Amino acid sequence: MSRNQYWIIWLSLLLIGSSYALASNEMHDFTPAIYLWLALSIFMSRSLAIVKKIGLPLVTSEILAGVILGNLHYFGINTFVGMEQNEIIQFLAQIGAMILMFEIGLETQLEDIATKLGSGIKIALYGTILTFAGGYLISQYSYPTANNGTWILIGLICAATATGISGKVFKDLKILNSAEVQTVLGASLIDEVISILCFAVLSGLMITGIFSVNELVLASIKTALFFLISVGIGSRLTPQLTKLSIKIHAGISMKIGILFMLCTFYTWLASQLGLAPVIGAFIAGIIIKPKDFQNFSQAKFLRDFKQIAQKTNDEAARLQIIKTVNTYQLKSLDELIKPLSNIFVPIFFTYIGLIFKIQDLFNLRILSFAALIIGVSLCGRIISGFADAKRLNMLVIGLGMTPIGEAGLIFAITGQQLGLLSDDMLSAIIMALVMITILTPVLLKFAIKGKKLTHLHN
Known part of the structure; x- marks a missing residue:
């Protein structure tokens, strides 16, 4: 089948879906158009993977796929209008974020993070203070008539770190075992707790209208209990x-x-304790040890290789085969999760692109405020990356902490529901979120090329 025939089939599917959408007056929680959105989001994110040839990470193609699908109505295709508000799509995106963080946790050794907690705490505190203060000041400057709660919330949104976005870039570049990435993961963990804790207090204040020390104490106890x-x-x-x-x-x-059960349980536990659910998935990953699963049946290809090793007469070859089998056995947990990751993680990043609206690019006030948010996030995090004077690539550490991501988006949507954010504020935050998500992988690539990373192990 020729390339032109593929495009004809693709456009036909869009037209069929569009006809269905026009026959419906609203986007319900469930609609068959969801199937089409899933098919096209996966197809387009894979097709746009050509960005790897120009040096961009795969996450860029997944976000671009969402941007395209979310703005097809400009070409008369209304199939996916309102899809970003569909609860099923939102749930699938949350599953993607959960699996991504769980996968990163599996590939991260708790001991490695522990060795970097000293610098992680310092980097997290510097980054949180700088980005919060910057976000507070730019929101006060841009919206002087807003209240103090709004300024504080925007400061917290700027301070919220999205480990999942940087983590995907680190995975694509195969540098998860570097000291810089382990420092980012440790600092992000601390940063997430700080921002969630502050947001819990702020949201409680806005709901009750009264500052409560008990709210602060309760949130602190919940966080301590979770860990x-x-x-x-x-x-x-x-x-x-x-x-x-x-x-x-x-x-x-x-x-x-067992793996998926632990992942979902800790995700639920984190949400019940008032933390970002994805942090629960990450914690579930780092507490799981491959040795605890070594008594399960091995994959068939590993058993076959062991039989080959037993039959070979070459001692050196036999030892090499056994060593290879043992290595893959330790990695088998990651391999088991990959099929889920390959489907759901792109949905998460496509959803981020889906909520971005092209028309916001032509609103000067939204555009300028988004630019200020991007500037504060980049400058604050990059400066914080140099808080620990060691022989590491501190620029990578700072940039790795830059993306706002899912936590900031949750803060923004909740803030709008509480009456703290106007529609144009929310649009600017979403625009900044999307642009930082696209910009950070590009900057990380240059930062990694500029100075070699420090590897903890092979």
């Missing part, structure tokens, strides 16, 4: 859970089930 249960108790209970599961069924399906 205590997750890292302290969870790391001890997980081996017991896997031992029990092996007695029931030691197959790969049980292994995948």
